[in-house]
Amino acid sequence: MDKRSLIKRFTEEGYTLRPECLNHLTEYFSQLKIQNNNKITPDVVKTHMSKILENVKSLQSHQGDIILGEQTVKGAIELLQRPQNQVMELEIDVDKEKLSEENTIIDDDREKKVNDIINEKYLHTIVVLDTMNETPRIRIHNNKPYTEFIVNANTQEEKKQTVSLGAPSDKVNVFIKRLEIIKTKLSQGKKYYFGAENKKKVAGTNDLEGEEQQQQSQELNDIGSLIGSKGKEMCCLGMIYEGVPGDYYMQDEFSRVKINLEQAQVELGYVTVTSIVIAKGVFDQMQGAFVISKLMLPEFEEEVNLNPSVFKKESSDFFGAKAKVQRILGKLIQLEIESASLGKQGSRAQNLTRFQKERQLEMGIFDLDLNPYFQVSEKNEYCVCVFSDFLISDRNTLKKFEGILQVYESQLKPLVIILMGAFFNVSEINSEFVNDQVKEAINDFLNLLNKFKSLRDNCYWIMVPHINDIGGMPVQPKSELPEHLFTEIKSIIPFFKLVQNPCRLSILGKTFLIQRNDLIKDLRKRQIVINHHKDIQLNYAQTILSQRHLSPLPLIIKPIIWNYDNTLLFYDNPDYLILADSYSDQFDFIMQEKVLTKEEQKSNIQKTYVLNPGSFEKKSTFTVLYPLEGRIETCSV
CATH class of the missing domain: 1.10.8.60 (Helicase, Ruva Protein; domain 3)
Structure with missing residues (x-):
């Protein structure tokens, strides 16, 4: 033309x-x-x-x-x-430039109105993050954390190209970043302080308060200061690693020292190679080693969350869900306000906003206000059902699930149903006919859901793969199940999402961090100092929370994609931490950095619910939780 x-x-x-x-x-x-x-x-x-x-x-x-x-x-x-799921983001970018060209100025009142609407939207939506592309990267500057949101790829083809192991420097940065985040998190509380310069800041400005805080807080020394300690008991923060077999060292950003663990004791949690610990002991000049008497996993002081609905800017959203709502819906809301002020001339902007609302779901935002199915229920009645080891290729598993859905359709109204792998028994699948066998299992699952059309058409269905499920490498973050196998099921079920492992969700303003991986067995096996605390599940939960990482094991044991280690890190505790592990029975704890007493559970202290739904295939257990009530029900068939 x-x-x-x-x-x-x-x-x-x-x-x-x-x-x-x-x-x-x-x-x-x-x-x-x-x-x-x-x-x-x-x-x-x-x-x-x-x-x-x-x-x-x-x-x-x-x-x-x-x-x-x-x-x-x-x-x-x-x-x-562009692919369909990128259309809405492009339109928002175009509108942003258009409004800029027209010198549209949103005054303080209007900006406040936009933020108020975003706050309200966040508390009425389900937000699903694309783990590898929408998880914030945490940076530390002047001992203060901030986030960077880097979208690594736009299209599915670009995503495939960018998923590589990374450069050698990325492998080193994995451990440097973990230590840096934990050190920053500890320095923000009053339990520990680093060096004499920070002692006054932590202890307080008032003399009486300062003396009291000085007795309660513990100084954490650099490892390099051990050499001149002259037999004084010292406390250091660092990461443990192994040199030649049997020789262990402790390292921080600047120095390292050989450690003697013969007298070391651990109170709670599992200490392995690459664990970041607080070690108390004395440096022995004769041995040239730090003789450790006590190893402690870091404990953090979480902020009191008095008003969880207050929206934070992207720079302080360490989870990523609020930033996504602001990024996707912020411009949409501005357009709605603009179109309202334009009257009839705003009709095209109104048409655009309607079009964008239809795309919200494809981009991982499910607005409950748009679904009349849930408007008849009280929000406190909304529940989330969690299943692990949901083997859809096993007819017995589907039969048990059918009995549960019969009860749910008549008595309960689940908001979200989370299904975690392994979905297929890979060892039993013939490699020559893998697609046929998998599609047959998926069709059986779809036929089951078709019997319960109310649940099928209104619940939000989420599938989280096991690390060994089909599709992608057996490393974390694990890519979602192959989409081409679920084409039919996605065309029939309106609210269906294949996600990565780990997975990040926000449900009605509550954050969910979900992992399907078997870690307990390896954590217990790889201990370098035996922990005699008998509660295996509590040790496991404590280890994950203290390390601020979902896979605190050597990379040779549990490999990860180095340049996507940020997907396994978390700076603040999520509201719900779901750790699905086949080697553990069903459990749930209400924790901060310890199991809270009943009095503490009722307070405004930031609480984290740590749970494992157990194996649905082997033990027929699953978990139902009520996000707004903070209530958890352990169930079995």
Whole structure:
């Protein structure tokens, strides 16, 4: 299509094209001709031209625009080329530039109104994060944490290309970053202080208060200061690693020292190689080693959360869900406010917002206000059902699940149903017919759900793979199950999501961090100092919370993708930490850095519910939790 024809076509619609817009259109139709082997029919040209014009109209903020901007035309072309799940983000970017071109100024009152609406939306939505692309990267500057949101890929093809093990420097940074985060987190509390310079800050400014705090707080020394300690008992923070077999060392950012663990005792948790610990002991000049008497896993002081609905900016959202709501819905809400102020002339902006709302679900935001199924229920009645070892290739598993759904459809109204792997018994699948066998199991599962249409069509279904499930490498973060196997089930179930492992969710403002991995067996086996505390599950929960990492084991035991280690880190405790492990019975604890007493559970202290639903396949157990009530029910069939 030549330039004269393009100008004529846009003029017929009442638009004037700038030269740069004309260049973009000419280049697009030239590429289209090349893609079709220089054979392109007038009907094809007409169809593409109509779609571009339709997109141009949708992307306009005001009806009266005559001279088209470059960003509008460029965006209209990209809408034809981008995958469906990227359309909404592109439109928001175009609208942002459009409003900027028009010098639209949102005053303080309007900005406050937008934030209030976002706060309200966050408390009424389910937010599912794309773990590898939407988990914030935590940075430390001047001993203060902040976050960076780096979208690593836009399309599925780009995602496949970017999932690599990373450079050698990424492997080193994995452990440096973990130590840096734990040190920063400890320095924010009053239980520990680092060096004499920080002692006054932690102890308090009031003399009486300072003396009291000085007795309660513990100084943490750099490992390099051990050499001149002259037999004084010291307390150090560092990571343990192994040199030659049997020789252990402790290291911080600057120094390392050989350690003697013969007299060391551990109170709670599992200490392995690569664990970050607080060690108390004396440096022995003769041995040239730090003789440790006590090893402690770090304990943190969580902030009191008096008003969880208050929205934080992206820079302080260490989980990522609130930032996603702000990123996706913030511009949409501004457009709604803008269209309301424009009256009839805002009709096109209103059409755009309706279109974007339809795309919210594809981008991982499920607005409960748009579903009448849940509006008849009290919010405190909303529940989340969690199943692990949900072997859909096993008919006995499906039979048990059918009995549960019969009860749920008549008596309970689940908001979210989380199913975790392993979904397929890989050892029993014939490699020659893997797709046929897997599709048959998926069809059996779909046929079961079709019997319960109310649950099928209204619940939010989430599938979290086991690390050894089909699709992707057996490392963390584990990619989602192959989408091509679930094409039919996604076309029938409106609220169905395949997610990665680990998975991050926000449900009605409550944060969920979910992992399906068998760690307990390896943690117990790899202990370098035996912990005699008999509660295995409590030791496990304490280890994960203290290390601020979902896989605190040597990389040779539990490999991870180095440059995606941020997906396993967490700075603040989530509201719900789901650790599904086949080697443990069902359990649940209410913790901060310890199991809380009944009085502490009722206080405003930031609480974390740590739970394992158990194995549904082997022991027929699962867990039902009520996010807003903070109530957990352990169930079995």
